[in-house]
Amino acid sequence: MAKTSYELVLLAAGQGKRMKSDRNKVWLSLMGKPLIQRALETFLKDPFCTHIIVTVNPDEIEMLQELIEAEFSDTKKPITLVVGGAERQYSSYNGLQYLQNPQDGYVMIHEAARPFLEQSAVDELNEEMQKSGAAILAVPPKDTIKQVKNGIIEQTILRETVWQAQTPQAFKSSLVLEAHEKARVEDFFGTDDASVVERTFSGIRIVSGNYYNIKMTTPEDWVTGEAILRHQQNKEVPGQ
Numbered sequence: 001m002a003k004t005s006y007e008l009v010l011l012a013a014g015q016g017k018r019m020k021s022d023r024n025k026v027w028l029s030l031m032g033k034p035l036i037q038r039a040l041e042t043f044l045k046d047p048f049c050t051h052i053i054v055t056v057n058p059d060e061i062e063m064l065q066e067l068i069e070a071e072f073s074d075t076k077k078p079i080t081l082v083v084g085g086a087e088r089q090y091s092s093y094n095g096l097q098y099l100q101n102p103q104d105g106y107v108m109i110h111e112a113a114r115p116f117l118e119q120s121a122v123d124e125l126n127e128e129m130q131k132s133g134a135a136i137l138a139v140p141p142k143d144t145i146k147q148v149k150n151g152i153i154e155q156t157i158l159r160e161t162v163w164q165a166q167t168p169q170a171f172k173s174s175l176v177l178e179a180h181e182k183a184r185v186e187d188f189f190g191t192d193d194a195s196v197v198e199r200t201f202s203g204i205r206i207v208s209g210n211y212y213n214i215k216m217t218t219p220e221d222w223v224t225g226e227a228i229l230r231h232q233q234n235k236e237v238p239g240q
């Protein structure tokens with residue numbers, strides 16, 4: 001299937017509390033570039049991405065404008081900066097309000113804290129979002145998953161039924177907009193956009209992602225992140 005154009009909401013208005021850094025982690029530098037720069041590069045290169053909306057903290061707007069001016073001044077792609085919300089879901093909602101084509105278009109929602117996204121995954125997601133109206137990248141868990149209450153195992157989850165959600169998550173724009181409006185009215189909070197859309201639409205497809213697309217969340221991810229980047233740059237074969 002041919003790929004189609006889409007808009008991007010790039011979430012960057014977090015705090016990075018679990019990273020235990022003194023600043024929003026998307027500004028931390030990984031081998032010479034801030035995470036947000038790496039995430040922007042992927043989508044600036046994708047010709048099917050027509051518009052990038054970045055959710056940003058109010059006191060980081062100027063810094064982002066300077067980064068865009070310094071690194072991406074030659075881009076013709078429109079980049080809209082939008083103030084994020086107190087929760088991830090509010091940031092998604094705020095970003096979605098600035099879509100240029102909310103009726104007939106598609107949108108991918110991605111996290112700036114996931115800087116290792118590969119173009120092939122974006123392309124697969126692009127094709128699936130057209131077929132299904134909604135699709136997310138995800139990977140199967142490698143460990144056995146236990147359901148636990150008060151420190152005691154209640155049951156072992158059938159691993160074949162569980163996937164670890166990643167971003168980007170891609171939707172028909174009208175579908176995700178409507179779902180976010182409903183969640184807002186009903187005070188529903190989810191930890192990703194798919195969980196918001198699941199409440200109004202039952203056909204969200206999983207696209208098999210890869211284990212490199214980690215979210216930089218806690219300090220040890222820095223060790224893994226540097227290794228992933230070296231691998232992606234040198235195309236080393238892991239374990240050889």
Ligand SMILES: Nc1ccn([C@@H]2O[C@H](COP(=O)(O)OP(=O)(O)OP(=O)(O)O)[C@@H](O)[C@H]2O)c(=O)n1
Pocket residue numbers: 010011012013014015016017018019025026055056084085086087088089091092111112113114215216217
């Ligand atoms: N109110 C928020 C919260 C998060 N994000 C973004 O959404 C992604 C979610 O990743 P997460 O690890 O939850 O980021 P933080 O909220 O920054 O991390 P923490 O929960 O540890 O503070 C990040 O790119 C973050 O910048 C956002 O745009 N707005």
Ligand SMILES: C[C@](O)(CO)[C@H](O)COP(=O)(O)O
Pocket residue numbers: 088111164165166167191192193215217
């Ligand atoms: C969207 C997400 O990255 C999918 O794994 C995750 O749910 C974000 O959760 P967080 O608590 O905001 O880190």
